[in-house]
Amino acid sequence: MGISFSKEDDGYSKGFEEFRKDAPGNGIPWMESLREEGIRKFAELGFPTPENEDWRFTNVAPIARTTFTIEKNGHKQVAPEVLNRFIFPKLKTIRLVFIDGSYTPGLSDLSDVPEGVKVLSLASALDSEEGLVKKYLSKYADFSEEAFTALNTAFMQDGGFVYIPRGTRFREPVHLLYITGKSDRATITNPRNLIVVEDNCEAEVVEHYVSLDEGVYFSNVVTELVVGENSSVGHYMIECESMKAFNVSTLRVEQGRSSNIRSHSVLLGGAIVRNNVHPVLAGEGCDSLINGLFMSTGRQHMDNYMKVEHASPHCDSRQFYNGVLDGRSRGVFHGRIIVHKDAQKTDAKQTNRNLLLSDNAQIDTKPQLEIYADDVKCTHGATIGQMDENAIFYLRSRGINEDAAREILLGAFTSGTLESIQVEEIRNYCESLVAEWFARRKGGTELDNDPR
């Protein structure tokens, strides 16, 4: 059974009434009021339109006019072999698998969870770790002006809950794998991840969105990542959804003193993708690497909205986003850096490089610096271009044929963003996804789709 809801008939509110009856956390008063607040805010804000400056280049009308269904208790059977495509070869991970938004213990693997660390589904955490969840949930992902975050807050279903107590360092990444199965209706999931890393920890967390079928569905994701003092966290967003899917995700990071985070996004799938990355460098001396690679083709639309907030002195942030755009696809890079009044000695750098492989591809890149401190260093740069013909000629003049030369240069462009991924097995996996993308392109597989 599912709950259908759509915008036109005020169905989000009706759907909400239906959904809340047995939603996770039902019966927990603070949870119920959080959801109510979410749906109220969403009703007030509505879906953003291009008049909203933050959505100027991305029209979400195709999402707004689709009638979505929430799959409830409708676990589809997914054979364990299916996982092979989505796991990192030769890497032990702690894995939570969600199918159509619901936690699926049979495919998950929690055998390597270290002592003291908690990795479980958010729905179970609301039962067994209510105190912890209450302390952090929705304390960072503000939805007063964010419709999609409000929607997620109202309808959050399940997701990864990860709690890492102080002084814990472990190597095995936590792999949050979201699989959307085959469906004859457009489905919506609202994954909600809460990752709390206390002081002096080291951890790696992967969010991974995939589908088994080329259907229309909507993943509306919110992740809160709270990083304690002197901790180091790697976060990965690997998005390989259906070419008809919609994916709006928000990563909100709160960084404590002297912490360091490495955020890597690899976006390859989806019809409309919006990737919000919003770290707040709240403590002194933080380091943030915000790195991403997006590759689009057909009529895909990929929008990367960065909001890097320097709230304390002596913090460094580095943004490196590379885009490869083919077909009639469109990309957006909106790089906002906010330096608050007290954030002296901020060193913020932003680079966005784009390669257009077709005359019909388009990219909008927009830096936006808001600086309220007076002793800061902020730089930004963007390039948009075709492949460097001089470099191609140089390679050819050394005996390398033209196709191979183009492949070498493309590979260099994409590897440039992936090489800062510290976990070798994850880096290799992402490299292989990129290689498949190139192989499909070379094979001339038509990836055209039109959700509009």
Add this chain to the structure above:
Amino acid sequence: MLEIRNLHVNVADQEIIKGLNLKVNAGEVHSIMGPNGSGKSTLAQVLAGRASYEVTEGEIIFEGKDLLELAPEERACEGIFMAFQYPVEIPGVANTYLLREALNSIRKYRGLEPLKHVEFARLAKEKMGIMGMADNLLKRSVNEGFSGGEKKKNEIFQMQILEPKLAILDETDSGLDIDALKVVADGVNALRSPERAFIVITHYQRLLDFIVPDFVHVLVDGRIMKSGGKELAFELEDRGYGWVEEEARKAVSN
């Protein structure tokens, strides 16, 4: 080995080379000198196969083949190498990767097995030694962040690895200090052999103290106006290009 007959070349609809003839035999070193804008670099680019240079008339025969029919990579595989005046920076592509790909692609063209990693490493190490290059330059991205001298040495290093039949050096000496110039010249001289030819394009006679040419040609306004032995280079150094241009004008008006 190479014969250029009545070559005319347009760049952006303007005729730069206006009937150039040149014959180069195996074992010879030819120097082409001339003032700025005389067409020296255009000649180099045309030999290497740059598409934006339009040959409107004439022919170039290399080892019995019509060079103008060949793609740049085919020319390289046939044994032509150009050392670029402005070597291109290629971020993300390691020097060693480019060279191994290039060498193996040329070997494949000639029906040879690709070189194994260890064999290539040994070869590269040997040539690095000759060029006095630091080991880390191999792992670094092609020419990225290299100094002017390092870029030029890197070109000659590539030439050492690829062992062309005909090498064209396009102002490889420009901007080099005397030490780098000696290293570059040594790298070239080490490859001189009865089977190999060089076309050394230069603006200054200084390089020719170190790479002694068999022939010197003066290119003025798209034509070779004067040819001679190495003494001609000294004369040009003393007297400049003016007198050649003057002689050329007289020859035309007669």
